[in-house]
């Protein structure tokens with residue numbers, strides 16, 4: 631009985647050590663909410679899910695609220711490394727990490743602004759195809775929209791794809807799976 635209690639106390643103390651605890655739990659929950667939001671929007675554009683302007687707006691707002699400075703604030707120095715999946719490299723490459731967080735933040739702002747005035751049905755100008763096909767050029771020839779094109783000028787679906795690219799870019803560099 632006494633041994634069991636001691637073990638419990640030890641386990642609790644270890645659980646509160648660097649790299650775990652409320653900061654990590656909060657940011658992992660935040661990331662999961664972003665994943666759910668991105669999945670909702672993607673599902674509506676892919677017709678796997680019924681389109682609903684209010685749900686689109688709510689999901690876009692979630693992405694906006696959890697990127698940019700809010701995302702940066704979720705990764706303070708002492709919270710990195712195992713058992714969290716945040717790599718210690720975040721500290722060595724702060725500028726790059728923050729640039730990514732702000733880049734996705736700018737995209738999320740643009741998407742949320744579009745969602746704000748989203749119509750009751752998905753219109754063609756919200757989809758990726760139309761903007762690319764304009765101008766009479768071939769689809770392939772027009773695909774190379776410059777990376778730094780003003781996101782507010784892009785169709786909503788295209789902005790979503792750029793957002794998803796930023797998720798993967800950051801994960802491949804700054805996240806590691808911990809067993």
Ligand code: HEC
Pocket residue numbers: 654657658659661662664665666668693701714715716717727730731734793794796797798800801804805806
């Ligand atoms: C600037 C970097 C960065 C960006 C951008 C980013 N993530 Fe993450 N994400 C991380 C890091 C680092 C972790 C590991 C966090 C931890 O375990 O403490 C993570 C973890 C996650 C997790 C796992 C959460 C868990 O329960 O362990 C999910 C899901 C996730 N991210 C989804 C997303 C989605 C979806 C996007 C884009 C909309 C995104 N992330 C954008 C850095 C980023």
